[in-house]
Amino acid sequence: MLLCPLDYRYGRKEMKEIFSEENRLQTQLRVEAALAIAHSVMGTIPKSAAKEIDKKATIKHVSNDRVKEIEAETKHDVMAMVKALSEQCGESGKYVHLGATSNDIIDTATAIQMKQGLDIIEKDLLKLIRTLSNLAERHRGTMMIGRTHGQFAIPTTFGFKVAGYLSEAMRHLERLGQMRGRICVGKMSGAIGTGAALGPNAIELQAMVMKGLRLGVEEAATQIVCRDRYAELVSTLSIFCTSCERYATEVRNLQRTEIGELAEAFDIRKQVGSSTMAQKRNPVISENLCGLARVARSFTIATMENMVLWHERDLTNSSAERFILPHVFVLTDEILIKMDKVFSGLVVYPDRMRTNLESAKGIIMAEPVMIALASKGMGRQGAHEVVRKASIKADTEGVLFRDVLLKDRSVRSCMTTEELDRLMDPSNYLGVAPELTDRVVEQARSLLPSRKKR
DSSP states (O other): OOOOOHHHOOOOOOHHHHTHHHHHHHHHHHHHHHHHHHHHHEEEEEEEEHHHHHHHSSSSTTTTTHHHHHHHHSSOHHHHHHHHOOOOOOOOGGGTTTTTTTHHHHHHHHHHHHHHOOOOOOHHHHHHHHHHHHHHHTTHHHHEEEETTTTEEEEHHHHHHHHHHHHHHHHHHHHHHHHHHHHSEEOOGGGGGGGGOOOHHHHHHHHHHHHTTTEETTTOOOOOOOTTTHHHHHHHHHHHHHHHHHHHHHHHHHHHHTOEEEEOOOOOOTSSSSOOTTTTOOOHHHHHHHHHHHHHHHHHHHHHHHHHSTTTTTHHHHHHHHHHHHHHHHHHHHHHHHHHHHHTTTTTTTHHHHHHHHTTTTGHHHHHHHHHHHHIIIIIHHHHHHHHHHHHHHHTTTOOHHHHHTTHHHHHTTOOOHHHHHTGGGGGGOHHHHHHHHHHHHOOOHSSSSSSSS
């Protein structure tokens, strides 16, 4: 019976395989093999034994079924894996897990899984960055209204809006790179981290194991890798997801019928928007990923609480992490891929953007008029009051803002009709939005593996 939606609805195979039961076991076996090899180099076990352990440390020889069978008796998952591997190694089995404690294996294997997962997340971010770069460049000059507090503000371009998302995505890529070294670390230092059971060369042995596994080293472990690292990981991935929820919420808002400036791609041949309202074309992908983002970031609370353990360790983090790490990685991957799908297929309606701009009847140009009046000697505060009263009058009476201004003596005394008409043209008040968009796109493309456009 399938219970979790990750099993039957959400998540890509590539990411789910990393956190599968099979890969978890295979990765733990890989760590046991690395430990045996390091021991043999240090001269604490025969090289032939290490070779045999390395050969048998695969799920081809050590099955999940056998591990579960032993665990049913021992009530200890790592010891069950150790016994199952030892069985396969014959006389060499007595050297398996020498000097190690359970979390030497668990945390180091988890670090490998997290490293594999972050590799996929990095690819997802780069894909999204490429898509956003192309979209921003394509619409660098596509004029639309900017909104604050849900109200019309001043003109902007859709490309500049997307450039903001692109800049944020680049910071996420930077965050991922910065945290890798802090997250992808393991330990091989035995009970409470002192390395006592590993002998006088414990530091060298731990370094050798981690180098072989291409991981960093926990500098001063307790019995576990310190969980501030996990808290940083989950918090950072949650930020990625929440950014996507921000972008998707904007798509959802701009797809509203009364706005109609954007729309998710819709397959008119087959796609159904509603089981009863046949006309509906809903932003379902954006809505879906918004919900998933809320689930993903909810795991930050449990991850923070997992930092607080008794003395050198207890077991309260273990069961929670079995849920947290697979879910957060799978959901983050799912959200980033869906966000890319939304933007790569996004339908943009420039004409509707222009219509919405014009529906303001010029009131959105209050700021440039105020700036111009102030520069002509009226003063900033005086100009603000003139423009404020004129905009309220225009809005209340439903007339053009320009016409109200032209009837104001203080305006006519320092500004010609031609000057005012230039000020009332939204295309003349985009500031440096297109140029800023170009800069962000150029910066983003420098991060991509290929400078070629899609």
